[in-house]
Amino acid sequence: MALLFSYAGANTETWHLELEKHIPDLDFRVFPDVGDPAEIEYAALWMHPLGDLRRYPNLKMILSLGAGVEHIIRDPDLPEGVPIVRLVDDLVVRDMAMHAVHWVIHFHRNYHLYQQDQPQKLWRRHPHLAPNRRRIGLLGMGAMGAVTAKFIRDLGFSVAGWARDPVNIEGVEFFHGDDHFEEFLQRTDILINVLPLTPDTVGLLNSARFAQLPAGACVINISRGPILVEEDLVAALDSGHLEAAALDVFCSEPLATDSPLWSHPKVFVTPHIAGINYAHSAAKLMTDNIKRVRSGELPFPIYDPVRGY
Template sequence: MNLMFISNEDRADQWRDNLTALLPDLNFYVWPDDQAVDPATIDYVLAWKPAPGIIKRFPNLKAILSLGAGIDGITCDPELPIDKPLVHLVDRSLTQGMVQFALYWVLHFHRQMGTYQKFAEARTWRQLPQAEVDACRVGILGFGELGQAVGSALAAQHFDVAGWSRSPKQIAGITSYAGAEALPGFLGRSDMLICLLPLTPETEGIIDAALLAALPRGAIVINLARGRHLVDADLLAALDSGHLSAAVLDVFYNEPLAAEHPFWAHEKVTVTPHIAALTSPRSGADSVAANIERIERGETPLNLIDLARGY
């Protein structure tokens, strides 16, 4: 078996060590160092943000394997061969990281830790009234695998959790909203909105002025999906008007976020550098190796992407 690794953002050596330990018969090549290898012999591409046209050089691929939970780092290639199976990465470490990050920020706001930090800086001893946890309504915009994992963790802490997705889901302790007609009702009950949508042409720019206006006054937006879901100017306007009370942004339209971007200095915005959920070569290799083994046995890989839907 021959695999070509294509990424400038991931550690090829760590992926090689972990994958070849699991798949001793795997020949692991790295682009562009190994571009002299006959492209017709490459069975798999493991990639993130390849330059346009690279993947189509390999005519006999059994699958294209994404290094990320999303696939926008693959579908960004305008010359991507659409006749090859495309598989996204489901990594237990990445999922755990996303759950931890989301839970941290929901608890941060629910327990008013930002205000208490200001009290501490002013050496002020003051206790605030604390709302019951089941009165805090959290909405998860995008209820796929990551959204369901986050929702289940929040529901286990007794938050009032709802999830919105294209099709209905049945997850214990969580209210499901599905389809465009259900979106206004979902937004209207979401005191905290966590975006975990896949990035598709339909979801790009979805967090705009109209969506934000449908949230309750004082709502909080937490974007952990992709920066292109958010219309930056509309979020800033909603914060400045007082309609939103805060935002946590881990992803941005352009990354790294430019030093002059107003998000950095806005008192209601917390910026983190796309670290909510990082892919681990150690745990990620387990998922990649398992799918390669399935394909080699003639089975359908897990986490196969429907390119028509974009996820």
């Protein structure tokens, strides 16, 4: 039983040791030193070269080394019938929720305005609302959205969520379906995007959607860059309709040095660090799925091409 590991820049020794703790006899092979392709039964990947996976005739499972799977399904030559398994790690989910909470507090308390005042040596206090009067909106209510909503709710903010299907979380107002999307945006002062990247969500946050947010709203994007149209965001910020944006993900990564987002005074850039994989916890989830497959069970959670995640 061999596992192909492909994650450029990762500490492969650490990953090997953590995986070995749970399956001591796991044959760990780091791409491109794969040995006999017929011996590869599992593949753990991040941005693997396109077309390579068709070389492994006995591949039983593809494990994503990230919450999303777009880096895998972009391959037009994926082997048919092999399940793709998402990495949903509670530690990463909590990290991303804390990242979102940081920016909610940052914008709520006007720290972005004080940051602009400091170089001008302006000693002035900006008015702010009580938390229960600040309306936070979570776009996407899967595991990440639900945890983030609860964190922010417990800080006393007015929280709402939107998703395709109904979700019930105590103390969180909920909107679902296309018919209620505009209503959700209109009541949102700080929008947090945690939607998965699917054909339906590409370009979802565009000029029309930004216009539906209240004047002075802020945007936080921690899911995937292509969901947000960067040119439309810049235009909404320049017009004054939107007040600020915190972006952790981008249409092209790393963010090009000539991107206007780097120097825009209302944009805060972080290099896709809202959630970072922890080898020790991810290895446990991955080996649990390998054990499931070895026992004839289905791994979890499997990517659903119909739903897009």
